[in-house]
Amino acid sequence: xxxxxxxxxxxxxxxxxxxxxxxxxxxxxxxxxxxxxxxxxxxxxxxxxxxxxxxxxxxxxxxxxxxxxxxxxxxxxxxxxxxxxxxxxxxxxxxxxxxxxxxxxxxxxxxxxxxxxxxxxxxxxxxxxxxxxxxxxxxxxxxxxxxxxxxxxxxxxxxxxxxxxxxxxxxxxxxxxxxxxxxxxxxxxxxxxxxxxxxxxxxxxxxxxxxxxxxxxxxxxxxxxxxxxxxxxxxxxxxxxxxxxxxxxxxxxxxxxxxxxxxxxxxxxxxxxxxxxxxxxxxxxxxxxxxxxxxx
Amino acid sequence: xxxxxxxxxxxxxxxxxxxxxxxxxxxxxxxxxxxxxxxxxxxxxxxxxxxxxxxxxxxxxxxxxxxxxxxxxxxxxxxxxxxxxxxxxxxxxxxxxxxxxxxxxxxxxxxxxxxxxxxxxxxxxxxxxxxxxxxxxxxxxxxxxxxxxxxxxxxxxxxxxxxxxxxxxxxxxxxxxxxxxxxxxxxxxxxxxxxxxxxxxxxxxxxxxxxxxxxxxxxxxxxxxxxxxxxxxxxxxxxxxxxxxxxxxxxxxxxxxxxxxxxxxxxxxxxxxxxxxxxxxxxxxxxxxxxxxxxxxxxxxxxxxxxxxxxxxxxxxxxxxxxxxx
Amino acid sequence: xxxxxxxxxxxxxxxxxxxxxxxxxxxxxxxxxxxxxxxxxxxxxxxxxxxxxxxxxxxxxxxxxxxxxxxxxxxxxxxxxxxxxxxxxxxxxxxxxxxxxxxxxxxxxxxxxxxxxxxxxxxxxxxxxxxxxxxxxxxxxxxxxxxxxxxxxxxxxxxxxxxxxxxxxxxxxxxxxxxxxxxxxxxxxxxxxxxxxxxxxxxxxxxxxxxxxxxxxxxxxxxxxxxxxxxxxxxxxxxxxxxxxxxxxxxxxxxxxxxxxxxxxxxxxxxxxxxxxxxxxxxxxxxxxxxxxxxxxxxxxxxxxxxxxxxxxx
Numbered sequence: 001x002x003x004x005x006x007x008x009x010x011x012x013x014x015x016x017x018x019x020x021x022x023x024x025x026x027x028x029x030x031x032x033x034x035x036x037x038x039x040x041x042x043x044x045x046x047x048x049x050x051x052x053x054x055x056x057x058x059x060x061x062x063x064x065x066x067x068x069x070x071x072x073x074x075x076x077x078x079x080x081x082x083x084x085x086x087x088x089x090x091x092x093x094x095x096x097x098x099x100x101x102x103x104x105x106x107x108x109x110x111x112x113x114x115x116x117x118x119x120x121x122x123x124x125x126x127x128x129x130x131x132x133x134x135x136x137x138x139x140x141x142x143x144x145x146x147x148x149x150x151x152x153x154x155x156x157x158x159x160x161x162x163x164x165x166x167x168x169x170x171x172x173x174x175x176x177x178x179x180x181x182x183x184x185x186x187x188x189x190x191x192x193x194x195x196x197x198x199x200x201x202x203x204x205x206x207x208x209x210x211x212x213x214x215x216x217x218x219x220x221x222x223x224x225x226x227x228x229x230x231x232x233x234x235x236x237x238x239x240x241x242x243x244x245x246x247x248x249x250x251x252x253x254x255x256x257x258x259x260x261x262x263x264x265x266x267x268x269x270x271x272x273x274x275x276x277x278x279x280x281x282x283x284x285x286x287x288x289x290x291x292x293x294x295x296x
Numbered sequence: 297x298x299x300x301x302x303x304x305x306x307x308x309x310x311x312x313x314x315x316x317x318x319x320x321x322x323x324x325x326x327x328x329x330x331x332x333x334x335x336x337x338x339x340x341x342x343x344x345x346x347x348x349x350x351x352x353x354x355x356x357x358x359x360x361x362x363x364x365x366x367x368x369x370x371x372x373x374x375x376x377x378x379x380x381x382x383x384x385x386x387x388x389x390x391x392x393x394x395x396x397x398x399x400x401x402x403x404x405x406x407x408x409x410x411x412x413x414x415x416x417x418x419x420x421x422x423x424x425x426x427x428x429x430x431x432x433x434x435x436x437x438x439x440x441x442x443x444x445x446x447x448x449x450x451x452x453x454x455x456x457x458x459x460x461x462x463x464x465x466x467x468x469x470x471x472x473x474x475x476x477x478x479x480x481x482x483x484x485x486x487x488x489x490x491x492x493x494x495x496x497x498x499x500x501x502x503x504x505x506x507x508x509x510x511x512x513x514x515x516x517x518x519x520x521x522x523x524x525x526x527x528x529x530x531x532x533x534x535x536x537x538x539x540x541x542x543x544x545x546x547x548x549x550x551x552x553x554x555x556x557x558x559x560x561x562x563x564x565x566x567x568x569x570x571x572x573x574x575x576x577x578x579x580x581x582x583x584x585x586x587x588x589x590x591x592x593x594x595x596x597x598x599x600x601x602x603x604x605x606x607x608x609x610x611x612x613x614x615x616x617x618x619x620x621x622x
Numbered sequence: 623x624x625x626x627x628x629x630x631x632x633x634x635x636x637x638x639x640x641x642x643x644x645x646x647x648x649x650x651x652x653x654x655x656x657x658x659x660x661x662x663x664x665x666x667x668x669x670x671x672x673x674x675x676x677x678x679x680x681x682x683x684x685x686x687x688x689x690x691x692x693x694x695x696x697x698x699x700x701x702x703x704x705x706x707x708x709x710x711x712x713x714x715x716x717x718x719x720x721x722x723x724x725x726x727x728x729x730x731x732x733x734x735x736x737x738x739x740x741x742x743x744x745x746x747x748x749x750x751x752x753x754x755x756x757x758x759x760x761x762x763x764x765x766x767x768x769x770x771x772x773x774x775x776x777x778x779x780x781x782x783x784x785x786x787x788x789x790x791x792x793x794x795x796x797x798x799x800x801x802x803x804x805x806x807x808x809x810x811x812x813x814x815x816x817x818x819x820x821x822x823x824x825x826x827x828x829x830x831x832x833x834x835x836x837x838x839x840x841x842x843x844x845x846x847x848x849x850x851x852x853x854x855x856x857x858x859x860x861x862x863x864x865x866x867x868x869x870x871x872x873x874x875x876x877x878x879x880x881x882x883x884x885x886x887x888x889x890x891x892x893x894x895x896x897x898x899x900x901x902x903x904x905x906x907x908x909x910x911x912x913x914x915x916x917x918x919x920x921x922x923x924x925x926x927x928x929x930x931x932x933x934x935x936x
Contacts, residue, residue, distance in 0.1 A: 028759075131640040134915050135907070138873035139891065143645065143907040146895045216763075223765030227877055230767060231892055246771055250881070253779055260775055264768045271763040279759060354838055386840030393839075398832040401851055402931055412850075413840040447930045463840070 022284045029280025035273030043089035052080035054087040055238040073258040084240035085262045091241040095225040102160040107167030115175025129165035137162045145233040155234050208285040215278035219271040300327035301471050301503040307364030316576045320346040326522045333504040335518035341572045342524040344507050353381045390464035394476040396457035400448040407444030431462040454485040473505045512556040526572045526583045533609030543611035545588045634919045700901035709905035720886035724871045726802050731810030739821025758815025767877030770808040787883040805878045824856035865921020869914045
């Protein structure tokens, strides 16, 4: 009797709403969501939040430990570590967002074409994917950087290029299985064009899992940017990036641990936040795991 | 002494589910005499799987044995420890399952799997292999010794089921439980395998508990039949008796609906209208009552007792009149 | 079986060719040219022409690729711009360090990961299962170089338990192993969680399958069922994962080598980039790609060997 009352309100929430509802219920998902919102917020409003200008030099105050005026101390040039940390988030997102959007779009497009189109095209695209995937990511990034020099755009381009096959393959597999399903046949018999089938019928079904994949991928991308910046192959100084913070910290490792902590902590938080969120999203997107609503 | 090989007394098994306790088996009682084949017949949900899982004590985690005894050669299986049960499984009490395609480990050779199950025997590896090859030829697999080195996917479905039977009978068990062994095979294969099973049974002298919903096979193979419905035994007796003169309305309906029984051409196959009741929330009275064409008032309120119909043939139905308990 | 191996090797070859061509194509497609990058914009025309000729950059692209392949097959990856030594020699000198680091990381993480995964599957919802679950979700995704830095900070600098620099004295095996501990730990940490989850999921799936039920119905001992019957099947995806994971491992090795100042391919690449030693950069990237392709090929072949179903179906 209780159940009959419960099922009605859930239905009227709509698909997105229901996903959100279940997401909040999961403690891990909630934690992830909170962390992610915190990070995005602090990155977006970094300019307003930071107590000091992250690139302002202040040599007399260099290498201080944490204090009330400098929450995480200062680095070798007297810059406030905390401010640099917060600003670093902005760089991280500046890299992550275009990369994800680019990789997802191109990967999804190619994946759909590969899954839906003729065999030869599929093989060609697959070969293209496999070739890109045959490079260890960082090595490839370093090779490109060696040639065109380090910069934010280089990083975005390289990471996007190496991420495309990940999304492409998944979309391809899903498209392939959808292609042979009955409702596609029905649409075809009604004369739907390929463009329409791909855009209206296949694409929405593919977006859910892709969203999960993207959420899980963001930590990797952010980590990669940080790594490249750490090696001096990413963003140029004095732009603060978590990676360059770690680089400074590495040089100062025997003097003070704080820059390393300041650089690593946001990376760990970002990783945890998006991973928890992604895992919870996956549980929600996969209807088999969603609640116990199965009928007998 | 004519102790039955298996004597099940008042067995009740339930499952803990979110909705409550699912009473899968209620007061099930029947016996399997020595050197005989007993069939169990019933539609999905009648409790067959729970019954055999209970016998070999491989029930799911949320299952609970409410009451009853399972006497295997006068020894209560429910009182045994897991180690004692393990000593019995595959030796004195074996099983053949329904799906031959997935019943063997795909990455081990048949020979390896057949020698593994002999791990309790003090034989050399060569002797175990020989025994395995012997058993394979007995079930009709040619070139047995060679084929021991092959993997399951190199055999057809019918052959895999024969291998399963060979494995089950290798230790000469007292009881073989066959859970719908021919359901996944086509009719000609079914006939061959049933024939072979019967030959093996008389050779080895074991008893077989044969579960099926194919009435023709039961009639062909079994000496006795037990009819189950929604977790209860509702009729049992010698197979000829029960199938010729069914005492319970469910049994009559089953027989009527069996495709093998249909005499005239028809477009509509007969079915029994309705569904099995909710096993969590059981109705009072007879469990078949809601689908029974001959139900009377007492069927709704009181559970029928088992009554004797003829020698050894009994059924649980109010319509049978006299109160002579079976 | 043989056909499968040949087909697989053939595919690897094609991919390698394409990868090399891709690298070349990128070099030529991007704005700016490597000569300027190497010599700086103020270099004289004669110097540039000389370098171009020396690096073969004046020839058309397909010819360059072809020449490179021919040379590659002869083991010649070019010469180092500054010291005139063969790139192949330089690269091969560093490869053993990187490979030993990766091998050490795989060893400990795979062993621990498989054990934890197996245990978690057999004893579901035990403390170990839940702890492994939470830790692996959180630890997996933390970038390996962050783990390296923190390990360096904590275990080497603050606690002084392990050395912070280098690979140890050449010829002194115990010393070298001691220097391997922290880096291998850092790289392997995220893998333990990943492998544990994979094995756990695999095992749970397999333990629910019919053939395991059959094995139980025949009274086989529980530990036989876990190890001989279930784990044998559950390990197969792990092998594939390790093969593909080589790419990640190579990337992680780059960072770890820098953090711990260890010799290896990673350090070689970074140093060559800073000195603009273009042939060495290309040589090392190519070599690491070859290692990666080889490892995926090998793991696919091992997979086929271990699973008789794949063998016969091709």
